Amino acid sequence: MAAKGAAAGAGVLLVTANVGSLFDDPENLQKNWLQEFYQVVHAHKPHFMALHCQEFGGKNYEASMSHVDKFVKELLSSDAMKDYNRARVYLDENYKSQEHFTALGSFYFLHESLKNIYQFDFKAKKYKKVTGKEIYSDTLESTPMLEKEKFPQDYFPECKWSRKGFIRTRWCITDCAFDLVNIHLFHDASNLIAWETSPSVYSGIRHKALGYVLDRIIDQRFEKVSYFVFGDFNFRLDAKAVVETLCAKATMQTVRAADTNEVVKLIFRESDNDRKVMLQLEKKLFDYFNQDVFRDNNGTALLEFDRELTVFKDRLYELDISFPPSYPYSEDSSQGKQYMNTRCPAWCDRILMSHSAKELILKEKDAFGTRRFSMKQHCSEEGRNGSIQKYIIVTAVSIRPECHILRLLIVHYASASGLCSRKASHTSLSCMFM
Secondary structure, rough: OOHHHHHHEEEEEEEEOHHHHHHOOOOHHHHHHHHHHHHHHHOOOOEEEEEEEEOOOOOOOOHHHHHHHHHHHHHHHOHHHHOOOOOEEEEOOOOOOOOOOOOOOEEEEOOOOOOOOOEEEEOOEEEOOOOOEEEOOOHHHHHOEEEEOOOOOHHHHHHHHOEEEEEEEEEEEEEEHHHHHHEEOOOOOOOHHHOOOOOHHHHHHHHHHHHHOOOOHOOOOOOOOOOEEEEEEOOOOHHHHHHHOOOOOEEEEEEEEEOOOEEEEEEEEOOHHHHOOEEEEEOEEEOOOOOOOHHHHHHHHHHHHHOOHHHHOOEEEEEOOOOOEEOOOOOOOOHOOOOOOOOOOOOOOOEEOOHHHHHEEEEOOOOOOOEEEEEEEEEEEEEEEEEEEEEEEEEEEEHHHHHOOOOOHHHHEEEEOOOOOOOOOOOEEEEEEE
């Protein structure tokens, strides 16, 4: 579907994926994830492609170094990517530095047919033509072709360091400049704390961090351009409102620790029907009796509780969500359509854009329209055969004529497979095709 030739514009594909679990089981998960990724590339044949990864290297980066190297080598040298003769790879490998390490990885691939593309040098404050394939790692703070920051320590819950921050790059294709920002925001540490208030304290922390990023990319140091921010925002549904809705007719039982009297569990039971347990809530347990509510009609009924982006409505735009919650799918390949019972399912992985970026886009309903399709793939692992369901929602648009570039195709890809799910959304893909 990518545009062919300069007259039709350049196709750009944006992909975000939290890939932490790929490095916990590289022999199985990594192979299948790459196969899915290559299928997306083959289906859309972009001229420029950006892959933003979070939790790159897994939980133990030092132990995963060999797997990281293999993953990068495979991406750069695979037959599926042979037509991309230029690439830039930025890997934050400085795992020994708590105050700097973000575990972010940003990959950019340029098709051989794409001629005029430049990348911004933030130190020299000028664009440089992109040639060849280059990999940058370890201390990215000194790399002039990007801006990388970890959030200030007082932004972190209880001031405890974790791998959260952002990487920003700037590109120019046929005189149209735009920023691409890889981001990873804070998660909910406890379901019980998230349930206490509406909005939750964690929502406030994410709000503060995202505001920090947006302020940084539009400050006075550089010329303002349109921007796309995509990554793992860890946006969650309003837990208190969701529980009150799902368990509207239930009675609540509180379980406290014997030694501290601290609440450790909440049990919601139906008032009748033999007091059937509807929901059990603990720090890391969200066990609702009927997961279909999160999958039926792509979870549309729950979108009213997806509220964290509303405070940024004047600064950010997002296409309509038409796919099920991307988090937290089971990692068991035999239960690929199931959510883990650790957290309330949510749309954590997002692709957002500035309103100026939105204004660059002109929908071509007659030529493309909006389509939805699903594919099934058969797999076998340890003797188990199963069907993997993938949901791909495609909205095709094109850049306004005055910008004379990019045909923009937004692809939200959420996999319901254990092989291509994410550990806390770790290996699902959300894609945006410009």
